[in-house]
Amino acid sequence: MEFLVRIDVALPPELPAARRAELLAAEREHGLALRRSGAIERIWRLPGGLRNVGVWVADDATQLHELICGLPLHPWAQIEVTALATHPLEAGG
Amino acid sequence: MEFLVRIDVALPPELPAARRAELLAAEREHGLALRRSGAIERIWRLPGGLRNVGVWVADDATQLHELICGLPLHPWAQIEVTALATHPLEAGG
Amino acid sequence: MEFLVRIDVALPPELPAARRAELLAAEREHGLALRRSGAIERIWRLPGGLRNVGVWVADDATQLHELICGLPLHPWAQIEVTALATHPLEAGG
Amino acid sequence: MEFLVRIDVALPPELPAARRAELLAAEREHGLALRRSGAIERIWRLPGGLRNVGVWVADDATQLHELICGLPLHPWAQIEVTALATHPLEAGG
């Protein structure tokens, strides 16, 4: 099933640069793995902040939850999940 | 998959009584069928208006959409759908 | 440029069935054309109503505006447009 | 009486792992007890965060308040309570 997932991350402004870089690198690695696995089908940056919107694929909401909670930046994130249905324009015919 | 579905119906106040009764009866029949099929697992009235919240079961959001759109009162309804994941407290053990 | 476009359509509940069918058919034809042209890259149904979210591609917001306003159901629609930037996870590497 | 209770928990991101695990374990134990007692009739995870929605049963709102305030994670929680009435579709007949 496909889900639209919006993630807004708010890292503390005065977080030491090293810690910030470490977290962002871990998030990137984790994200690339999710991309390779197909869990993140598409993802876009919402301009202006550490926030994105993406199309995630999971068997159901339970698996989606585990995938999202695995993100290193999850503790600093506000997450919005919207269930997506197939649109007639993509149902072919 | 389970979904929490909130339905708020706003029928025109001066709708002829007969038409209102006809619509409500059709809605009731349709609802009972969805209950019998298991599509509506649980449903509660939100006190004060023609509105309810229910736990619906569907293969995915696409099937859920068709189920909801079949409701006779659908044209007068505001619908809110929330995907539900299994909670650890219900995952047994 | 890519845009996330949400479209919520509210047709009058008591719209004559023929008129409704005619509008929906015209919307479908128009949508298929936009799909073929690549203007609508992906589109999903938001379960529960005549509403969708899609990824549209246009040179800029001016062209996007013309594309959206051409939709037959546009007069009955609430439209939300979000500009999308490339996410590092899709920037390759 | 049945209540729909939504609980959103926001634990400090940099809470020491041991303290976090201790709190989550206590919450789980407490939750299982409420499940066994029937106070929590059904409960679902809202995917993406430490948040859930559940159907709680209590004599009235006063007893519900005490049940909710007993949760170990209560000090970090935003709670939303909605009174539920019996829906005609569940009233039998």
Place this chain on the structure above:
Amino acid sequence: MEFLVRIDVALPPELPAARRAELLAAEREHGLALRRSGAIERIWRLPGGLRNVGVWVADDATQLHELICGLPLHPWAQIEVTALATHPLEAGG
């Protein structure tokens, strides 16, 4: 059980005066009956419009729903229901 019930009524501005007077009179009669029965324990006017907030007493939300839906102005009303618990300051001692 006690409930805080807010009722905002929006009658059509150009409703014929006679029809408006008839509805308001019926609402008043019905309200007085609910006052006499104790269903409406206290009620206040929210200054500026045909809107009020009141403390209603019912066995549970199901009975509350029936009481509210019986109001003649119900079809034109937006209703907000909040479950009330006993406050320690009223629990005596």
Place this chain on the structure above:
Amino acid sequence: MEFLVRIDVALPPELPAARRAELLAAEREHGLALRRSGAIERIWRLPGGLRNVGVWVADDATQLHELICGLPLHPWAQIEVTALATHPLEAGG
């Protein structure tokens, strides 16, 4: 004059237990005094948190302000004040 006053208190989750108990006791004493003086006519707990809604009586909003600001938990509180008018159903006759 009567006012509907909603008070939502957010104490820091990791406030030392002794300090929390001390504040809650002081709030209770202060509340009882306001009840005895008639300043708080009625008060209910909003289930799920340290929050309440009450009917306060004061000569005017200026006196109400002083009464509310005297609450020991005031520094941690979000306060919402609504002016209440007499409802025809309570105006007798």
Place this chain on the structure above:
Amino acid sequence: MEFLVRIDVALPPELPAARRAELLAAEREHGLALRRSGAIERIWRLPGGLRNVGVWVADDATQLHELICGLPLHPWAQIEVTALATHPLEAGG
């Protein structure tokens, strides 16, 4: 007592010009009378629409309600009332 009252009027766009002029004239007359009586102490236009914010004076919210409901445009108006207390900067000294 002083109240801050915001009034947003939404007249039907295609209201016949004569009827519109008649209503606006009646509103103006009524407003001038309230100004002369001191009920409306100050009033400002919120630029861009048929909307204003004003400082009204009434014995209490009950009298304020009657004053506001007497406005000819009341049936088309959204009204927001805020109780005002004396500010230390105006309390003299």
Place this chain on the structure above:
Amino acid sequence: MEFLVRIDVALPPELPAARRAELLAAEREHGLALRRSGAIERIWRLPGGLRNVGVWVADDATQLHELICGLPLHPWAQIEVTALATHPLEAGG
């Protein structure tokens, strides 16, 4: 003084085409005059609907109000006005 003015126009979907065209033409003429007079300094289309945001120049909010209310589409418009101050980056130096 400069103001940021957002205008969202909602014309009835089934407004006769001729009437719609007539209104839009009148709005265009009026807008061009405001552009020539400098009252509208800059204006952009918000993609997806009959809505815009613009920088208007007026002596004060009173003159701005008259300018906006003169727009032919004003009766169908929702207007949002934000006062703009000079930013240090534009204050030269």
Place this chain on the structure above:
Amino acid sequence: MEFLVRIDVALPPELPAARRAELLAAEREHGLALRRSGAIERIWRLPGGLRNVGVWVADDATQLHELICGLPLHPWAQIEVTALATHPLEAGG
């Protein structure tokens, strides 16, 4: 030009009493100066918190900005500014 300015101040609950008193005294002095200069024409306390609404007078929004930013409590304040136009009822005649 006149502006309606709402100021909501949120001082940290556990701010040392002396520091709080010092800030409030400085704010009061500054406020009295603004009252004497006519910059603050009228100001009211919004009952229940350290918040007020006032009518400020400034040449334009740029001057208003400087006046507001000079307030000692400004760093802890949420500020809402609304431009005010002259209302016909105050335009004389």
Place this chain on the structure above:
Amino acid sequence: MEFLVRIDVALPPELPAARRAELLAAEREHGLALRRSGAIERIWRLPGGLRNVGVWVADDATQLHELICGLPLHPWAQIEVTALATHPLEAGG
């Protein structure tokens, strides 16, 4: 492409003055550079706080994102981005 960008900065109230001055100076320098480069076409102060609204020019949302994230005050900022289309009144003719 043009974007309307709103930036609301919330610096900690008790930030040491030197650190605050250092950040504001860096932000000013960076802003002047963006003005000189044409990235910030116009910018206004929203009176009452460290907040502005501006018209930014970038090839697309991806470039806009990089420009905004380069601002020294970015870690303390809430950013809102709105895509702007050309309005017929500016399309010449």
